[in-house]
Amino acid sequence: xxxxxxxxxxxxxxxxxxxxxxxxxxxxxxxxxxxxxxxxxxxxxxxxxxxxxxxxxxxxxxxxxxxxxxxxxxxxxxxxxxxxxxxxxxxxxxxxxxxxxxxxxxxxxxxxxxxxxxxxxxxxxxxxxxxxxxxxxxxxxxxxxxxxxxxxxxxxxxxxxxxxxxxxxxxxxx
Numbered sequence: 242x243x244x245x246x247x248x249x250x251x252x253x254x255x256x257x258x259x260x261x262x263x264x265x266x267x268x269x270x271x272x273x274x275x276x277x278x279x280x281x282x283x284x285x286x287x288x289x290x291x292x293x294x295x296x297x298x299x300x301x302x303x304x305x306x307x308x309x310x311x312x313x314x315x316x317x318x319x320x321x322x323x324x325x326x327x328x329x330x331x332x333x334x335x336x337x338x339x340x341x342x343x344x345x346x347x348x349x350x351x352x353x354x355x356x357x358x359x360x361x362x363x364x365x366x367x368x369x370x371x372x373x374x375x376x377x378x379x380x381x382x383x384x385x386x387x388x389x390x391x392x393x394x395x396x397x398x399x400x401x402x403x404x405x406x407x408x409x410x411x412x413x414x415x
Contacts, residue, residue: 324400326391330384332403337414339376340383341403345410349386349402353395361389376414 324332333340340346343366355361365374365382374382390399 324396326387326396329387329396329400329403333380333383333387336408336411338411339414340379340412341406342410342412343371345406346383349399352398352402353386353390358389358393361386376412379412 341349343364346364347366350356350361350364353361355363362382362385364386365371365379371379387396387399390396
């Protein structure tokens with residue numbers, strides 16, 4: 242005969258007399274399960290076949306290009322020693338570079354006469370902004386400067402500047 246738990250009158254904490262009685266522990270009913278056998282394996286293969294039919298193999302797209310065609314400049318299109326903006330970005334990323342260090346980047350801004358143009362943001366060389374920007378944000382800002390130079394016909398200045406930098410003049414990832 243099951244005993245009904247009686248509430249205890251304890252001033253120290255919650256009532257726990259019913260935890261001492263195991264009559265509330267009733268096993269849960271389990272479904273009938275059959276393990277193994279060929280029928281289970283056949284069902285698995287059928288489900289896999291249906292799933293594979295639902296998704297056809299991926300085919301290459303010839304309908305639209307996946308991205309803009311890369312800009313290629315022939316050597317005859319530009320003076321020797323001058324790169325495109327994309328080529329300068331490859332140089333800027335070499336050896337895990339991020340951007341020139343603060344003093345060098347400021348020197349580039351002065352070479353470009355950036356203070357005369359409203360569409361060229363100054364480099365983030367102030368201590369309060371330099372410390373808050375991630376390496377990726379600094380690299381993107383440097384890319385903006387390179388692209389600005391390309392739009393304004395000043396890419397040669399940037400190329401000469403970058404080729405003159407020592408590896409220690411660059412900020413690196415990590």
